[in-house]
Amino acid sequence: MAAEKTLLVLENFIGGKFLPCNSYIDSYDPSTGDVYCRVPNSGKAEIEAAVEAAREAFPGWSARSPQERTQVLIRLADLLEQSLEEFAQAESKDQGKTLTLARTMDIPRSVQNFRFFASSILHHTSECTQMDHVGCLHYTVRTPVGIAGLISPWNLPLYLLTWKIAPAIAAGNTVIAKPSELTSVTAWMLCKLLSKAGVPPGVVNIVFGTGSRVGEALVSHPEVPLISFTGSQPTAERITQLSAPHCKKLSLELGGKNPAIIFEDANLEECIPETIRSSFANQGEICLCTSRIFVQKSIYREFLKRFVEATRKWKVGIPSDPTASMGALISKAHLEKVRSYVKKAIAEGAHILCGEGVDKLSLPPRNQDGYFMLPTVITDIKDESCCMKEEIFGPVTCVVPFDSEEEVIKRANSVKYGLAATVWSSNVGRIHRVAKKLQAGLVWTNCWLIRELNLPFGGMKSSGIGREGAKDSYDFFTEIKTITVKH
Numbered sequence: 001m002a003a004e005k006t007l008l009v010l011e012n013f014i015g016g017k018f019l020p021c022n023s024y025i026d027s028y029d030p031s032t033g034d035v036y037c038r039v040p041n042s043g044k045a046e047i048e049a050a051v052e053a054a055r056e057a058f059p060g061w062s063a064r065s066p067q068e069r070t071q072v073l074i075r076l077a078d079l080l081e082q083s084l085e086e087f088a089q090a091e092s093k094d095q096g097k098t099l100t101l102a103r104t105m106d107i108p109r110s111v112q113n114f115r116f117f118a119s120s121i122l123h124h125t126s127e128c129t130q131m132d133h134v135g136c137l138h139y140t141v142r143t144p145v146g147i148a149g150l151i152s153p154w155n156l157p158l159y160l161l162t163w164k165i166a167p168a169i170a171a172g173n174t175v176i177a178k179p180s181e182l183t184s185v186t187a188w189m190l191c192k193l194l195s196k197a198g199v200p201p202g203v204v205n206i207v208f209g210t211g212s213r214v215g216e217a218l219v220s221h222p223e224v225p226l227i228s229f230t231g232s233q234p235t236a237e238r239i240t241q242l243s244a245p246h247c248k249k250l251s252l253e254l255g256g257k258n259p260a261i262i263f264e265d266a267n268l269e270e271c272i273p274e275t276i277r278s279s280f281a282n283q284g285e286i287c288l289c290t291s292r293i294f295v296q297k298s299i300y301r302e303f304l305k306r307f308v309e310a311t312r313k314w315k316v317g318i319p320s321d322p323t324a325s326m327g328a329l330i331s332k333a334h335l336e337k338v339r340s341y342v343k344k345a346i347a348e349g350a351h352i353l354c355g356e357g358v359d360k361l362s363l364p365p366r367n368q369d370g371y372f373m374l375p376t377v378i379t380d381i382k383d384e385s386c387c388m389k390e391e392i393f394g395p396v397t398c399v400v401p402f403d404s405e406e407e408v409i410k411r412a413n414s415v416k417y418g419l420a421a422t423v424w425s426s427n428v429g430r431i432h433r434v435a436k437k438l439q440a441g442l443v444w445t446n447c448w449l450i451r452e453l454n455l456p457f458g459g460m461k462s463s464g465i466g467r468e469g470a471k472d473s474y475d476f477f478t479e480i481k482t483i484t485v486k487h
Contacts, residue, residue, distance in 0.1 A: 008037040010184055010208055012046055013191035015053030016201025021046065025181055025210065030096030030328035031318050033369035037094070039184045042209035047176070047217040050205040054147040054174035055223065057202030062144045062172035066121045069170055073118035076197035080190070081111045087158065087186055092319040094185040095157060096328035096371065097282050099320050110162040116453050117166035120470040137485045142478040144172035145249065149224040151215055151239075152187075153231045154180035154330050155285040155393075161187055164228045167473035169203055176205045176224065178215055182330055184208045211235060222246055228476070229253070230287075233462055251466040251476050253458055255391040256287050256419030259412040261402075261434065262303060264296040266424035270446065272303070276310050278422060278448040280375040283329050284338075284395040287463075288420045288442070288449060292388055293399045294408050300401040304379065307399065308353045311375050318367050328371045329394060335371040338394030341387050342376055345398075350381040355395070389415055405434065413439045418460030422448050441467070 011018040021040030029036045040046070061069075080087065087110075088102040097106070128139040150164040161179055168175045179187040187206050194204055207214055215235075219227055220242040226249040229239055236252045243250055260275055278290040295303045317324030329335045342356045352358050355376030363372060375395040381387055388398055402408040412421060421440040425431055435443040441459040444450065451457070456467035466476060 007035065008185065010037065010039050010188045012040050012042055012050075012208055013188070013194075013204075013206045014046065014050045015056075015205065016195060018191070019046075019049075021208075027094070027182065027184065028331065029093060029370075030330055031093075031367055031370040031372075033332065033371065037185060039181050040208040042207045042214040044217040046207050046209075047214060047221055050176045050207050051147060051221055051223050053202035053205055054176055057200055058144075058146060058174045061169070061174055061200060061203045064172070066170070069172065070118045070122060072198045073114045073166060073170055076193060076199065077111050077114035077118065079193045079197055080107070080114065083189075083193070084108070084111070087189060090185050090189060091158060091183075092327070094183050095154065096319060096330055098317075098324050098327045100322060100324070101282060101327075106156060106159045110158045112453070113159070113162040113166045116470075117170040117473070120454070121167075121170040121474070124471070124474055135487055137487065139483055139485075141481050141483060142171075142474070143481065145226045145477060145479055146173060147224045147226075148173045148175045148477060149218045149221070149227045150175055150177040151211075151218070151227065151229045151231065152177065152179050154182040155282060155287070157183040158186040158190065160230050161190075163468065164230075165204060167468075168228070168477050169199070171474060171477040173226075173477055174203050174205075176207060176218055178207055178209070178211075178218055181208065181210050211238075216242060219243060219248075220246075225249060226477070227251070236464070249476065251468065252464045253287070253466075253468065254419075254462060254464040255393070255417055256289075256459060256463055257292060257389065257391055257415045257417040258288060258290050258420045258422070258440070259292045259294055259438075260290040260422040261408050261412060261424065262293065262295045262299070263405075263423075263425040263427070263430065264298045265426045266299070267426060267446070268299070268303065268306065271424045272306050272310050274448050275307065275422070275424075276314055276375075279397040280311070280314055280326055280395045281449075283326050283373075284375075284397075285330065285393055286449075287393075289393075290422060290448070291392060291397050292412070293397055294402045294412060295399060296408075297401045297403055304353070304399055308377055311354050311377055312359065314375050316361060316372055316374055318364060318370075326375065326395060328367075329373060330371065332371055334394070335373060338373060338392055338396060341390075341392045341394075341396060342378070345378050345381055345385065345387045348381065348385055350385070350387070350398075351379050353377045353379055383411055383414060391417065405430065409434060409437045413437075416462040419463035420444070420459070
């Protein structure tokens with residue numbers, strides 16, 4: 001029982017209060033495989049309580065001016081920034097990512113999300129037209145939707161939770177958020193800052209638990225008219241089914257099978273380190289990661305040699321190691337799933353040039369049961385292979401040659417996903433041509449993951465529905481109304 005006392009026990013945050021739950025689920029430290037935290041296993045009763053709190057808070061919060069709501073978001077950003085180190089440590093331990101990444105990307109971006117939407121909410125304008133011949137003036141107004149249901153994933157826990165909470169409450173909605181049960185700690189820590197920042201009770205409610213229990217209760221609740229979800233396609237299908245009877249507004253940001261296209265005139269000095277990063281950052285657990293690398297035949301051999309050499313230098317280590325480029329994967333089940341793709345590739349006759357099953361991973365004794373895996377490069381693989389078609393969501397990338405521009409565009413577009421792509425070339429005309437023809441919501445050329453939050457973010461095809469960003473998030477979290485006045 002002594003070990004039990006040291007476990008962190010989380011509580012739901014409903015109506016401005018922390019409330020215990022009658023059952024809990026275990027959460028593991030990915031770097032050791034040990035249980036270190038207990039997460040509420042919430043269900044319908046907790047969602048009912050959260051809906052009641054959000055309903056009660058809505059009239060007062062939505063009546064505040066954008067300027068008043070902005071002040072609250074800015075205070076929240078400041079408080080989060082003041083606790084950056086504490087949040088970074090917690091995110092790294094809970095998710096398995098390196099402490100360096102949590103410090104430099106996850107938590108700073110979470111702070112930026114609040115600041116960005118605090119500012120952008122002040123700059124939206126409405127439309128107005130006149131019809132003098134009938135003596136009418138028409139104009140539009142936007143009003144908050146009501147209670148927003150927000151479901152965020154385990155790969156960038158606070159980063160993607162705040163990317164939803166910030167625009168939702170900035171627009172005057174109240175929210176019920178469900179973080180992943182695998183990574184709930186930073187969401188729980190955020191709750192402690194809400195009242196200090198002046199967020200009224202019931203404006204932000206965070207309910208913890210599994211998708212099948214609490215997620216379904218949230219999505220199917222008739223008083224939650226809007227659902228914003230980031231995660232997997234099968235879960236999105238279920239959300240769509242449960243939402244259908246209520247005609248809910250849906251924003252679904254799903255997976256990707258993102259290509260990198262490397263032409264023979266690419267600057268390999270820049271391209272190789274950046275493509276290593278785009279393949280293996282955050283253990284390859286980012287929906288925007290590169291998992292199919294198409295290299296023009298004339299430079300294929302040279303690229304492959306240099307890419308494998310650079311991959312071998314990408315150090316896998318315990319998350320707190322400042323020299324580690326990559327930490328642990330999220331769970332034992334996910335590690336097994338990622339490894340199974342490598343086994344399938346071998347069975348199909350592909351070659352593993354480095355990583356899983358080829359190189360040895362060295363870890364301290366206490367981390368031997370952690371969910372670690374070396375970055376893995378696969379070649380001699382067919383476009384029809386599951387490793388080239390399905391989202392693996394781990395440190396595995398496939399490298400294949402191509403001949404012509406036309407051919408590579410067709411092959412890059414041959415998957416069901418359409419989230420992101422990268423193009424490497426020094427020919428500006430080609431860059432514009434290829435970027436336009438790729439079926440992807442985001443195309444980076446000669447770079448990766450440089451984000452402009454004003455512009456739309458989201459994917460085509462099975463990568464989701466809707467876009468997020470300054471205008472898109474505002475449109476999603478508000479209802480538009482046209483008013484006609486005859487004078």
